[in-house]
Amino acid sequence: MSSTFTNWPGLVVSQVQAAGSIRVMPQRSMSFPDHLRAHGDLRMPKVDFASLVEMLDEAGLSGRGGAGFPTAKKLASMASYVGRSIVVANGSESEPLAHKDESLLIHQPHLVLEGIAIVAGALGASKAYLMAKTKNQMVVSAVEAALRERRKLRLDKVPVTPRIADPGYTSGVETSIIQQLNGKGPKPAYFPDRPIATGVSRKPTFISNVETYATIALIARSGPSFYRSMGVQGGPYGSQLLTIVSHNGAYIVVEAEVGTPISEIVNYAQVDITAASSVLMGGYFGQIVQPDRIVDLKLNQPEMKRLGLGVGAGIIGFSSACPLVEASGIVAYLASQTAGQCGPCFLGLPALAKEIGRLAHGAAMPKGVEEIGRLADQIVGRGGCAMPDGAIIITRSVMKNFADEVRLHESSRCSFSKGRPNFSGTKYERLRLN
Numbered sequence: 001m002s003s004t005f006t007n008w009p010g011l012v013v014s015q016v017q018a019a020g021s022i023r024v025m026p027q028r029s030m031s032f033p034d035h036l037r038a039h040g041d042l043r044m045p046k047v048d049f050a051s052l053v054e055m056l057d058e059a060g061l062s063g064r065g066g067a068g069f070p071t072a073k074k075l076a077s078m079a080s081y082v083g084r085s086i087v088v089a090n091g092s093e094s095e096p097l098a099h100k101d102e103s104l105l106i107h108q109p110h111l112v113l114e115g116i117a118i119v120a121g122a123l124g125a126s127k128a129y130l131m132a133k134t135k136n137q138m139v140v141s142a143v144e145a146a147l148r149e150r151r152k153l154r155l156d157k158v159p160v161t162p163r164i165a166d167p168g169y170t171s172g173v174e175t176s177i178i179q180q181l182n183g184k185g186p187k188p189a190y191f192p193d194r195p196i197a198t199g200v201s202r203k204p205t206f207i208s209n210v211e212t213y214a215t216i217a218l219i220a221r222s223g224p225s226f227y228r229s230m231g232v233q234g235g236p237y238g239s240q241l242l243t244i245v246s247h248n249g250a251y252i253v254v255e256a257e258v259g260t261p262i263s264e265i266v267n268y269a270q271v272d273i274t275a276a277s278s279v280l281m282g283g284y285f286g287q288i289v290q291p292d293r294i295v296d297l298k299l300n301q302p303e304m305k306r307l308g309l310g311v312g313a314g315i316i317g318f319s320s321a322c323p324l325v326e327a328s329g330i331v332a333y334l335a336s337q338t339a340g341q342c343g344p345c346f347l348g349l350p351a352l353a354k355e356i357g358r359l360a361h362g363a364a365m366p367k368g369v370e371e372i373g374r375l376a377d378q379i380v381g382r383g384g385c386a387m388p389d390g391a392i393i394i395t396r397s398v399m400k401n402f403a404d405e406v407r408l409h410e411s412s413r414c415s416f417s418k419g420r421p422n423f424s425g426t427k428y429e430r431l432r433l434n
Contacts, residue, residue: 004229005257009222011104011111011214011241012255013038021260022268025103025241025253029142032149035110044114044155045220049075049082052122056216059224060237065090065209066285066313068301071216074208075119077195081204083124087158088181088200089116091210092165093133093313094172095283096333096424100241100314101210102133103253108214109146113160115213118220120158123206128160130210131177134167169284169337173385174207187339188385211241211314231258232300240299244269245317247276249422262297262316271318277416278323278402280423282312284330285390287397288323288423321419324409327398328353328360329424334391345388348379356395362412369406372399 005021012023013030036042047055057072078085089112093101105112112130120128132139143162150156163181165171171186179189181200191199199205215238219227231237236258244266245251252269266273273279276291287309294316297304304310319326335349352375358364359372372395380392399406408415 004226005239008226008230008239009039009218010255011108011211011218011239013108021257022265023255024268025100025107025255027103027106027138029106029138029145030108030110032110032146032153035108035114039111039218039221041221042153044117044217047118047122047220049079049122049124052118052216052220053079055219055224059219059227060235061212061215061219061227062236062301063208064211064215064240064314066282068310071208071212074195075122075206078123078204078206081123081195081197085123085125085204085206086200087116087120087123087125087128088177088205088207089128089130089210089213090172090174090177090207091133091139092131092172092177094165094169095313095315096169097243097245097251097280097283097315097317098313099243099251100253102136102139104211104214104241105132105139106142109142110150111214111217112210113143113146113150113156115215115217115220116160117156117158118216119206119208119213120156120160125158125206126203127200128158129181129200130160130162131165131180132162134165134171140164169334170339170385170387173387175385177207178205187341188387190384209313215239232298236301240311240314242299242311242314242316244271245280245315245422246271247318247320247419247422256299258299260299262294262299265299266294266316266318273318276318276320277419278319278321278326278398280315280317280319280326282310283315283317284334285386285393286310286312286315287401288327288394289397289401291318293401317423319419319422320417321421322360322405322414322416323398323402324356324360324405324414326421326423327394328356329421330394331356331391333424334387337387339384342382342384344379344382345384348375349388349391351375352379352391352395359406359409362409362414364410364412369399369410 091101166186332353335353
C-alpha cells in the first residue's frame with residue numbers, strides 16, 4: 001500500500017482509518033463550507049473536453065457502476081456531440097445489497113455535483129440530471145440542501161435537476177434511466193448506438209455512476225498523478241467504495257485503496273469469514289463462492305477477473321444460510337422484477353426460480369439439476385437487458401462452487417443449519433462498529 005491514501009482528500013472524509021488504507025463512510029452530510037475545508041478552493045476546476053479526456057486517461061479511472069469500463073474512453077466517444085449533449089449521474093442503486101451510492105450522496109453531495117458540473121462544462125451540456133435512489137429521504141434532503149447552496153453561490157453554469165428513480169431492480173439500468181427521464185417508466189429499452197446519440201430528450205446522453213463523477217472531481221482538483229500514486233503498480237489505481245454486508249444484514253460502507261487485501265477490509269468491518277457458509281461477490285451480477293476463495297484476494301479488479309471473481313458495483317456479502325437457499329432467493333427476486341418485455345426474462349426466470357427453489361428446499365424433481373442447466377442455456381444472452389444474465393451467473397456459480405451440496409439436495413438433504421437467508425428479502429441496517 002502507498003502512503004498517499006492517507007493524504008488523499010477522498011470520497012470519505014473521516015478520521016476513522018485502519019492500516020492507512022481504509023476509511024469508514026459516516027452518515028454526516030457535508031455542507032459547502034465543509035466541502036471547502038476538505039477539498040480547497042471555492043471555485044471548482046474548469047477543464048475543456050480534450051483536457052478532461054487526457055486527464056482521466058492519465059489517471060486510469062474506470063467506471064464505478066459495476067462494468068468497470070475506462071471512463072476516458074467512454075467520455076472520448078462523445079467527442080462529436082460536444083455542445084449538444086445531456087449529462088446524467090446514475091445514483092439509483094437498485095441492487096438490494098448496495099449502499100455505497102446513497103451513502104456517498106448523503107455524505108458528499110457537493111463532490112458528486114462538482115464532478116457533474118466538470119463533465120457538463122467540458123461537454124458543453126445544456127442540462128444535467130442526478131438520478132437518486134428511491135425512497136431514501138436522507139439522500140433527497142442532502143442533495144436538495146447542496147443544490148440550494150450551489151444555486152445561492154451560482155457555482156454551476158449547467159443546471160442539475162434531481163430525480164428519484166422508480167422502484168424496481170431494472171430501474172437502475174442505463175437505458176431504463178433514459179426512459180424514466182423521458183417520462184416512459186422504468187423499462188429498459190434498446191438503444192443500438194453507442195454512445196447513446198438519441199437519449200434523454202432525444203439528445204446525445206452521457207451517463208455514469210455518481211461515484212465516478214465524485215472521483216472525477218477529486219482527480220480534477222488533485223491531479224491524475226496523485227490518483228495514480230495510489231493502488232497497484234502498473235494499475236489499477238486509486239480508491240473504491242465498497243458495501244460490506246455481514247451475516248445478520250448489517251452493512252458498512254468503506255473507501256479502500258485499490259490493492260488492499262479483502263480480508264483486511266472484511267476484518268475491519270468485524271465480519272468473521274470463518275463463520276460464513278458463503279460469500280456473495282459483486283452482488284446480483286456476481287458469484288456465490290466459498291469463504292476461503294476470498295481470503296487471499298486483493299481489491300484488484302483485473303486480478304479478480306482472472307480468477308472469475310469481482311466486486312461488481314462494490315458489494316461483498318456474507319451468509320450463514322445454505323448457499324442454494326440464498327441462490328434460490330436471488331433468482332426468485334429477479335424473476336419478480338421482470339419488466340415483462342421479453343420471453344427469456346418474463347417466462348424463463350420464473351421457471352428457473354421454480355426449479356432452483358425445489359432443489360434448495362428439498363423437493364427436487366427427477367432430472368431437476370439437468371432442467372436448471374437447460375433453462376440457463378436457453379435464457380443466457382437473450383434478454384432485452386442484462387438482468388436475466390445476472391440470474392444465470394448466480395445460478396451457475398452456486399451449482400459449480402457447491403457441487404457437493406447440490407448432490408445432497410437432490411436427495412432432500414442439506415449440510416447447513418437452517419439460517420435466515422441474507423442475500424434477499426432482508427432489511428439492511430448500518431453496521432455499528434465496536
